[in-house]
Amino acid sequence: MSGLLDLPPHHLLAAFQAFFALSIGHALMDFPLQGEYIATGKNWRLLKKLADPARPPAIWIWCMAAHCFMHGGAVWVITGSFLLGLVEFTIHWIIDVAKCSGRTSFHQDQSMHYLCKAAYSSALYFGWQAPF
Template identity: 60%
Template sequence: MLPFPPHTTLEAFQVIFLLFAGHAVMDYPLQGEFLSICKNRHLLYKLQDPSRPVQIWPWCMTAHCLIHAAAVWAITGCFYLGLIEFVLHWIIDFAKCENRTTFVQDQALHFICKIAYVIAAMLYGS
């Protein structure tokens, strides 16, 4: 287990690598088609599928963001960073689902958050 907050630049890069890898696992294989579609109210509206009512989108978005928050908490050991990840991931993904950001902008924002967590921990952590 890597120390958190990291004490060296190498440890910081290692934690960032784990956060990026965790993000990739949570955003692709663990998200699945159901959450990918159902967290977006506009896709649900277009589908008109009675088994996927439009009203489930906030629950699906929340489930997806909780998965990401758990990964950040597990990697860093910091509950508060997990909570921050939950809120920021919700906002960033909501913006993408509303077509306010592109896929690349969405992913860049997620990666910037991960880097910011590590920098903040190094600067302000104990």
């Protein structure tokens, strides 16, 4: 699958373009496309506080999975790398569970997400090619 980033590796412009595209994807998935239902539903602590029978705490895993699939899919589409998409799904899950558990703040959460985007861009810059 070809990604939106078809510049040759090892070009600084390609790395900046990758970071910019990944940042746009992140902003879209984390804010307008996440929506209130998923934002609330992925946080089991908040669900317990709300005590809404229409949104039992058990739905958190489905909401978290949907949210992380959206992010992983964005990385896959932008980079053309299924492996980076899978890495994003996994790391996004870990980072968001830490935030929903109260172990990190909103700012720490967002900083870690953007550090991941910088790491993916760096990997592409240095010519890393996923086997799939």
